[in-house]
Amino acid sequence: xxxxxxxxxxxxxxxxxxxxxxxxxxxxxxxxxxxxxxxxxxxxxxxxxxxxxxxxxxxxxxxxxxxxxxxxxxxxxxxxxxxxxxxxxxxxxxxxxxxxxxxxxxxxxxxxxxxxxxxxxxxxxxxxxxxxxxxxxxxxxxxxxxxxxxxxxxxxxxxxxxxxxxxxxxxxxxxxxxxxxxxxxxxxxxxxxxxxxxxxxxxxxxxxxxxxxxxxxxxxxxxxxxxxxxxxxxxxxxxxxxxxxxxxxxxxxxxxxxxxxxxxxxxxxxxxxxxxxxxxxxxxxxxxxxxxxxxxxxxxxxxxxxxxxxxxxxxxxxxxxxxxxxxxxxxxxxxxxxxxxxxxxxxxxxxxxxxxxxxxxxxxxxxxxxxxxxxxxxxxxxxxxxxxxxxxxxxxxxxxxxxxxxxxxxxxxxxxxxxxxxxxxxxxxxxxxxxxxxxxxxxxxxxxxxxxxxxxxxxxxxxxxxxxxxxxxxxxxxxxxxxxxxxxxxxxxxxxxxxxxxxxxxxxxxxxxxxxxxxxxxxxxxxxxxxxxx
Numbered sequence: 001x002x003x004x005x006x007x008x009x010x011x012x013x014x015x016x017x018x019x020x021x022x023x024x025x026x027x028x029x030x031x032x033x034x035x036x037x038x039x040x041x042x043x044x045x046x047x048x049x050x051x052x053x054x055x056x057x058x059x060x061x062x063x064x065x066x067x068x069x070x071x072x073x074x075x076x077x078x079x080x081x082x083x084x085x086x087x088x089x090x091x092x093x094x095x096x097x098x099x100x101x102x103x104x105x106x107x108x109x110x111x112x113x114x115x116x117x118x119x120x121x122x123x124x125x126x127x128x129x130x131x132x133x134x135x136x137x138x139x140x141x142x143x144x145x146x147x148x149x150x151x152x153x154x155x156x157x158x159x160x161x162x163x164x165x166x167x168x169x170x171x172x173x174x175x176x177x178x179x180x181x182x183x184x185x186x187x188x189x190x191x192x193x194x195x196x197x198x199x200x201x202x203x204x205x206x207x208x209x210x211x212x213x214x215x216x217x218x219x220x221x222x223x224x225x226x227x228x229x230x231x232x233x234x235x236x237x238x239x240x241x242x243x244x245x246x247x248x249x250x251x252x253x254x255x256x257x258x259x260x261x262x263x264x265x266x267x268x269x270x271x272x273x274x275x276x277x278x279x280x281x282x283x284x285x286x287x288x289x290x291x292x293x294x295x296x297x298x299x300x301x302x303x304x305x306x307x308x309x310x311x312x313x314x315x316x317x318x319x320x321x322x323x324x325x326x327x328x329x330x331x332x333x334x335x336x337x338x339x340x341x342x343x344x345x346x347x348x349x350x351x352x353x354x355x356x357x358x359x360x361x362x363x364x365x366x367x368x369x370x371x372x373x374x375x376x377x378x379x380x381x382x383x384x385x386x387x388x389x390x391x392x393x394x395x396x397x398x399x400x401x402x403x404x405x406x407x408x409x410x411x412x413x414x415x416x417x418x419x420x421x422x423x424x425x426x427x428x429x430x431x432x433x434x435x436x437x438x439x440x441x442x443x444x445x446x447x448x449x450x451x452x453x454x455x456x457x458x459x460x461x462x463x464x465x466x467x468x469x470x471x472x473x474x475x476x477x478x479x480x481x482x483x484x485x486x487x488x489x490x491x492x493x494x495x496x497x498x499x500x501x502x503x504x505x506x507x508x509x510x511x512x513x514x515x516x517x518x519x520x521x522x523x524x525x526x527x528x529x530x531x532x533x534x
Contacts, residue, residue: 014039017064021089028053034213035060038149043210044187045155045201047457049217050374051352054189055082058151062120063091067148068112068141070122072129074154074166079123081350086121093121096128109137115144126157126168135174142179150175152205155188156367159200161430163192163367169204176206186210191374192217192367195458196430216450217370217457221377224449224486226387226442228500241360241388242291245277248358248386249297253335260326269323272298272337275356278363278372279340280396288360289340296333302341314339319351346372352379358386362393362442365434366456369441389442397435401428445497449486 014035018024027035031053037044038061048054059082062069073079079095086093094108111117128134141147150172156162158169175184188201188210202210218224229244252273260270279285282303292299300314321337328334339345343364357376363369369387377383405428441452484490491499 021063037211041185043185043207045210045212046189047193047214049215049219050191051378058187065148067146068117068119068122069149071151072126074157083123092118094119095123112141130168130171147184149185151187153189155190155201156193156197158204159197160426161196165427173204173206192370216454216459218450218453221380223384226389229390253332257329268326270326270329271323272321274354275338277340277358277360279360285340297336299338299340302339302345304344346375356384360388362397363438366437445500446493448482448489450482
């Protein structure tokens, strides 16, 4: 019979551990409740917005309890980032991946099987958990009473209705079925789970009695905005989005600089404004970075087509940018530090002060948009999410989706998988729904964008509609999550609908919009003044 894990200390001071080990002043709302439930040995489902600090919910219990917490993650970059960060805090943390050398792996396994392992956190891939050899190791650790819990990160990957379906995730139920007497607690963690995805997570992981914790998927400190543009615009050059982006960056630069001059407590140094611009293709990322650089704006490109060294240099350049003298920010050359990237960039990047995310075209779907826009404002200060949207994007996006479906079907057919058509159709149905909701989000001119994001992920806002921003009723008073933190609530339905219909079709309309924003005092007036204050 398996030996029970050592009793967890009932008098554990998690607040002391938070400050001493993790160097944080306090818990964010709901974090403490999740951590206490984990320490108590419950199965847990946690669906929380980006920047919530989900990793802390399984890392801190791993520090205060004996034994090993195994973390299953689908992304090597994310694993590597968390392992390096944990080791930097003095936590005994290891990782086993396909690139782990035989010598390193044997050393890790020897520690895990010694009966009193030093390792507190072990990061692995879902594919490793499918192998018989590793399963035998897990069973041995469990028999020794040293497998404290299993944390499954990005748990939405288990569902074909999720946006990153990973077949190996379905086999993780093996742990609930075989690591028993006593059962090993499981914590499933995600930032993007619709009701269908949540149901699949519960079913496939056997979380019948799990404690559930969730937050709104929309981030209240992010201002959501869509800028409309027609590729048939006679005042543009071949339907080019670049002038709109450059104009937005220039306005942001001037407002930030003027704001720093008139600040009540001016600082001699300012941080460059960090921003991510997501592009749909590698070529567009390269082209955009080159054009921004030609306008003296610091920008690098990042995508999977670049070699490892170049990607590493781009990432290092983005992460490492020291404060500069305030007077130098008069030049746009010193105001920004940008990365123009495909979706290959972002996961595993732990940077709290990214002030904006721009989608240079239509995002792939609501889940991708929420994850990518959520990389802004992780310090809980004001940040912006902007989509540069054209209706022509819809045709291109649908074409790409159909191409993906064809490739998936060919791949499954080539592997001789009998049920391939069914799996692909469910996966594609989920992608189509997500894309359709993304289009509706962009075309929307009458409902709070925070509300639309939350509604897609099952947050209940009712059927309320945002009032005109010129009225005396605020969205907060109506029980909505947005306090003028989206263009619909701030500008009002009538104004936004007009701008949408016109699509900034004329120079006069563009100038009118710019003047109106200047008079209203837009949200991006105070993006990265250093303190998030208006």
